Amino acid sequence: MKRVARNPLLWILLAILSIIFLGPLLIMFFTSLKTAGESQSVPPTLWPQAPTLRAYDILLSAADNPIFLWFANSMVAATLHALLVVVTASLAGYALARMEFAGRNIIFGLIISTLFVPGFIFLMPNFLLLDAFGWLDTLLAIIIPGAAGAFGVFFMRQFFLGLPKEFEESARIDGAGPFTTFLRIMLPNAMPAMVTLLVLAFLANWNDFIWPLYVLFSDARLTLPVGLTKLQGAYTIDYPVIMAGAVIASLPVLILYIFVQRYVIEGVASGGVKG
C-alpha cells in the first residue's frame, strides 16, 4: 500500500484529474471577475488582469433580471421540497418496512415500479393538472409534484428495515403507541438517513431545470436555473455577467456539499448498490 502512495505516477494522475475537474469551475469564477473585453481576449487569460466586480454590480441592480428573487425562490422551493420529501418518505417508508397490513406488497410494488418509469411521460398531464389547480407559475409547482418520486420511500424503507426489532418491542413494553414509537425511538435513529435524503432532495430540486423551465413564466417567479438561461438571452456576449450568475447559483450547493459530502456520497452509493 505504501508503495502505491509513493508512486509518483499516482500523484501525477491525480493532479491531472484535479485540473480537469476543478479547472473549469475556477475559470468560471475568474471570468466573473473580468471585464467584458478581457473575457473575449485571444488567447484567453487565466487570471483576471484587472479584477472587477462590475459583473456582480450589473446583476444585482438589473431590475428585469432579479437574481435576488430567483435565489430566494430557489432557496424556498428547495428547502420546502426537501422537508416535504423527508416527512412523507419517512412516514411511508416506516409503514412499509415495519408494519403488517393488507395490500402492503401491492402498494410497495406499485411505488417501486415507478422508479423505472421515465419522468418525461408526466410532463403534459402534470402541466394540465397544475393548470387546473391554479399552481402554474407558482412555487407550489416546484415544491410538491416532485415529492411523488419513489426514491425517498425506497431509501427510507431500506434504512428502517436495517434497524433492530428490539427498538419497537421495548417501546411497546413501555406502553408507547405507534406514533410515539415512531417519533421518539425510530426517527432519532434514522437521523443519518434523513439528513442524506434531505440533502439529496435539496440538491435535485435546486438544480432541476426542465420542469421549472416550462411551468414558471413571470420574471419574478423563476428559480435560478431558469433565470440563468434568461441571463444568457439578455447578456449574450457579456460573459462575466453570465458567469457571475452561474457562480451565484453554484455557491450554495458547493458550500452545502463541502459540509455534507460524506452524506451525499454515501446516499448515492447506497441507492445504487442496494437498488
Place this chain on the structure above:
Amino acid sequence: MAATLKGRASRRSGSPLTPYLFLTPYLAIFVTFVVIPAVFGIWISLHDWDYMLDSQIFLGLRNYADLLDETSLPYPEFWNGMKNTLIFTVASVPFLIVIPLLLAMLLNVRFPGRTFFRAMFFAPYVLGVAVIGLMWRYLLDGNFGIINSIFRTDIQWTTDQPWAWVALVGVTVWWTMGFNAIIYLAGLGDIPAEQYEAAALDGAGWWNKFVYVTLPGLRPVLIFIMITTILASANMFGQSYIITNGGPTESTKTAIMTITELGLRRYQMGAAAAESYVLAAFLALVSIANFWLLRDREAAKERRELKAERREIDETRRAGASA
C-alpha cells in the same frame, strides 16, 4: 380478563388503520402526480389536445398512427429527435460506463487524501445542468474559448458537426462520471478481499484479477449502472438546450426537446403525449433487454449451484439414513 388483554393488545399494535395513516401523506402526492397523470397522459394522447381551447377533439390512435406516417406533420421532427437521442446515447454510454470504472478503481487504491479526491471528482454532479451548460458554452466558444486555446485547435464546438456531439458527450462525461464512479466504488468495496488473495495464489496477474474477480463481482452494479445511464442519456435535454440550442440545423435536438417544444411551447399536447409514450416504450424495451442480457447467466448459475447444493444435502441425508 380476556377483554382487558384484547384491549391492551390492540393498543400495543395500534389500530388497523395506523399503517394507512402513515402512508396517506405520501400516497396522496403519489396518486395525484404519478398514478393519475400516467393514465391521464394516455387519455391526452388520444386527443387533439390544445390547452388553450375549451373542448378537445377525440382522435383515437391518430397521434400514434401519425408517428408511423411519413407524410404527417409531426413525423420528421419526432424521428429526427429520436435519431439524435439514439446518437447521443450510443456515443455517451460506453464512456460513461468505462471511464467511471477506471476512476473508481483508482479511488479504490489506498492512498492519503483518497476521501478528498473522491469528493472532488463528484463535485461537478452537484451542480445543475444550467450552470455547467453555460460554463462549458463559454469554455467551448469557437473564437475565444479556452478549449481551443489549450488544444491549439480552431473548432466551432457548438455550431459544427461532428464537433457538437463530441462537445455534448464530453461535457456530459465530465459532469456525471463522478456519479457512476461512486456506485462502482461501493460495488468494488463489496468484493471480498479473499477472492483477490485466492486469485493471487493461483498466479493471476492484475488483468486476470480484473476479468475473473472484479468484473463478475461488479455484475449487479453493472446492470444498475447500464440501465440508469442509458435512461439518463436518453433523457438528455439541458446540455443541448443550453450549449448548442439543438443546432446546428436541429442535429442535436433530442427527443425530449422535440416533445417539450411541441407540447409545452406550441401546446399540441396530444401529439406530444403520444410521442412521450412511444419514447418510453422504446426505453422500456432497452431496459428489459439489458436486464435479461446481463442477469440471465448469473441467475442460471445460481440456480445450478442451488440444485447441486440440494443434491449434496439429499445425498448426505440418504447416506445418514442408510447408516
